[in-house]
Amino acid sequence: MRVSLKDVAAHAGVSIKTVSNVVNNFQHVTPAMRERVQRSIDELGYRPNLTARHLRAGRTGIIALALPELGNPYFAELAAAVIDTAAEHDYTVLLDHTGGRREQELLVSQGFRARVIDGLILSPIELETEDLRDRAGEVPLVLLGERDYDLPYDHIAIDNVAAARAAVAHLVALGRREVAFIGARRGRNEPAQLRVRGWREELTAAGLPVDEGLVAATDGWGHADGAEAMTRILDAGRRPDAVFAYNDPMAIGAMRVLHTRGLRVPEDIAVVGFDDVVEGRFGAVTLTSVSPDKGAIGRLAVASVLARLGGAAPEPQRVRAPYRLVERESTLGRRAADRSPKG
Amino acid sequence: MRVSLKDVAAHAGVSIKTVSNVVNNFQHVTPAMRERVQRSIDELGYRPNLTARHLRAGRTGIIALALPELGNPYFAELAAAVIDTAAEHDYTVLLDHTGGRREQELLVSQGFRARVIDGLILSPIELETEDLRDRAGEVPLVLLGERDYDLPYDHIAIDNVAAARAAVAHLVALGRREVAFIGARRGRNEPAQLRVRGWREELTAAGLPVDEGLVAATDGWGHADGAEAMTRILDAGRRPDAVFAYNDPMAIGAMRVLHTRGLRVPEDIAVVGFDDVVEGRFGAVTLTSVSPDKGAIGRLAVASVLARLGGAAPEPQRVRAPYRLVERESTLGRRAADRSPKG
DNA sequence: CAACGGATGTATAACGTTGCAAAACCAGCG
DNA sequence: CGCTGGTTTTGCAACGTTATACATCCGTTG
Numbered sequence: 143m144r145v146s147l148k149d150v151a152a153h154a155g156v157s158i159k160t161v162s163n164v165v166n167n168f169q170h171v172t173p174a175m176r177e178r179v180q181r182s183i184d185e186l187g188y189r190p191n192l193t194a195r196h197l198r199a200g201r202t203g204i205i206a207l208a209l210p211e212l213g214n215p216y217f218a219e220l221a222a223a224v225i226d227t228a229a230e231h232d233y234t235v236l237l238d239h240t241g242g243r244r245e246q247e248l249l250v251s252q253g254f255r256a257r258v259i260d261g262l263i264l265s266p267i268e269l270e271t272e273d274l275r276d277r278a279g280e281v282p283l284v285l286l287g288e289r290d291y292d293l294p295y296d297h298i299a300i301d302n303v304a305a306a307r308a309a310v311a312h313l314v315a316l317g318r319r320e321v322a323f324i325g326a327r328r329g330r331n332e333p334a335q336l337r338v339r340g341w342r343e344e345l346t347a348a349g350l351p352v353d354e355g356l357v358a359a360t361d362g363w364g365h366a367d368g369a370e371a372m373t374r375i376l377d378a379g380r381r382p383d384a385v386f387a388y389n390d391p392m393a394i395g396a397m398r399v400l401h402t403r404g405l406r407v408p409e410d411i412a413v414v415g416f417d418d419v420v421e422g423r424f425g426a427v428t429l430t431s432v433s434p435d436k437g438a439i440g441r442l443a444v445a446s447v448l449a450r451l452g453g454a455a456p457e458p459q460r461v462r463a464p465y466r467l468v469e470r471e472s473t474l475g476r477r478a479a480d481r482s483p484k485g
Numbered sequence: 486m487r488v489s490l491k492d493v494a495a496h497a498g499v500s501i502k503t504v505s506n507v508v509n510n511f512q513h514v515t516p517a518m519r520e521r522v523q524r525s526i527d528e529l530g531y532r533p534n535l536t537a538r539h540l541r542a543g544r545t546g547i548i549a550l551a552l553p554e555l556g557n558p559y560f561a562e563l564a565a566a567v568i569d570t571a572a573e574h575d576y577t578v579l580l581d582h583t584g585g586r587r588e589q590e591l592l593v594s595q596g597f598r599a600r601v602i603d604g605l606i607l608s609p610i611e612l613e614t615e616d617l618r619d620r621a622g623e624v625p626l627v628l629l630g631e632r633d634y635d636l637p638y639d640h641i642a643i644d645n646v647a648a649a650r651a652a653v654a655h656l657v658a659l660g661r662r663e664v665a666f667i668g669a670r671r672g673r674n675e676p677a678q679l680r681v682r683g684w685r686e687e688l689t690a691a692g693l694p695v696d697e698g699l700v701a702a703t704d705g706w707g708h709a710d711g712a713e714a715m716t717r718i719l720d721a722g723r724r725p726d727a728v729f730a731y732n733d734p735m736a737i738g739a740m741r742v743l744h745t746r747g748l749r750v751p752e753d754i755a756v757v758g759f760d761d762v763v764e765g766r767f768g769a770v771t772l773t774s775v776s777p778d779k780g781a782i783g784r785l786a787v788a789s790v791l792a793r794l795g796g797a798a799p800e801p802q803r804v805r806a807p808y809r810l811v812e813r814e815s816t817l818g819r820r821a822a823d824r825s826p827k828g
Numbered sequence: 829c830a831a832c833g834g835a836t837g838t839a840t841a842a843c844g845t846t847g848c849a850a851a852a853c854c855a856g857c858g
Numbered sequence: 859c860g861c862t863g864g865t866t867t868t869g870c871a872a873c874g875t876t877a878t879a880c881a882t883c884c885g886t887t888g
Binding site: 487489490491501502505506509533534535536537538539540541542 | 843844845846847
Binding site: 144146147148158159162166190191192193194195196197198199 | 875877
């Protein structure tokens, strides 16, 4: 059985509270007493019971981070940033994995899965506005990612429309005229459309036709989905001279297909991805990508949760995280301006 | 303030225990009473306080999974398997991130970081045997991965020596004679050497010289480390005809360097990785890799922790998880036998 | 030397839940 | 109508911790 304050107190011949005082480094404990109690603590191997402490104090020191895919290195890198930042504030992160399924996201947002937490950072895919409306009595929530909700929660994301426009503008500046978009979400009324919108807006601004036949919807966001979408476009007889993918894995999947079809990147088709995952820097053709500042997003998310932890309720805000466009071999050619937003 | 059993009891005009009985679906509650209490529960929006429940029950329903790198998709995929299996048993997984640093691993193994857990699954990198010897009063521990300890804990891993031998044997069967090893761990007395040992044993068995100059040590296990190691080998004037890398990211990093140096894979140099991450299937040259059954490992790990949860202490065991060698373009050539172990 | 007051240690009551044992209730039966 | 035996409901204690209020100690001071 585990050692409790009571055991230590009995062993040291003092009251429970005195042991507690030593454990918590309270003032008004004589050095002699402190040492005596500490000796018992060490001897018995006492360790505080967090559950009990939480019951008393009303907090656990755990915040949950719910992500759609751990397999996507973007989320893995983001998670690492969140975990490290939280650790600096003596918080532990409980990572949850929704698979981007609405049911799972719902469970998480309502606290049914991760049940012993002080706050929640959620990156939703499928969740609708009304799903989040009624979470009375729940812990503070911070939202991440492309989905846009009209709800009183902090939301941390880069400006997806602007970032997508920067990517397309870069392709246009290279002289590309037919830019495909890979990775529109299939089967949603209001899918994660900000990047498609950016694509559309920038093409329009450049005076180029917006060809919806060059938008390929997919079910998922992995390599295979990108490959499948690229295959579909090519098999439809289309030969765009550039591809903008929803994320890097999809871009890499698309490049694989282009390679097997004998199309050269960037000579025949330029490719831009999104997220700047490390994998994109080590292919045979390195990948140009929109690079959100994952460290900043992680730090902002943790700060945001912590800010409303003590019952404090600051005004909800949309935070725009920094990003930049990193140019690599997949769009090599005439130099285009690097579009960086203000930090 | 949150609604407690007491509030519901007062509202419904019954005792606290009766409300508890309704909440827990106990028998011996009349339908009328059940409905009346349920009405109060709904009206007040009562939700059980898990912390209190845990304090009472002595368990939290959380198991921790501590991994060295979330950014490596191998671990991400493994984590997904663990999370899903745990969820089936009504357990939540708290993911921890050690970065492969001894200090962090020590904290985790001694329960200082994730302190509200019922059990721990740990994939250690730096931890030594003696570090794990004294964890009296700690929660059940299951070890994963290549490190081998002589300790009374369950250990779940594939047979790393045999798997490495299979990889090297495959290269030898292709007629390769100079097989480099990339990713021996730098700066450790007894590093994760099982794969190096397999490499050594198989070369010896094949009657080939074991050239330690073809073993490249690295600090980490990422793309960049693989690239750096490959560069080092080439810059030393060596021209092996095959490379066996500690894991897939390193193999891919190495292939990038080979590509930039104008060396063709597999014609000039064949490459085999380890872990079979999805990324390896979508490069310009797809990657042959040792493919551990991540789903099985995850399931075995969870089962192992759960088995010793109730205080039960089954005999500690080494569990060999299944794996196979998946051949792809990076070793295309003369066909070699597929070495699969018994499942 | 009695009274005072700051420093130090202690007893008790929570936090919200559930297991246990006992109490209250309700037929049915002699 | 009281007793029996079963069902339903209740009261209390306990899980391990900390906040609060109180008790004790001891050196100073008038």
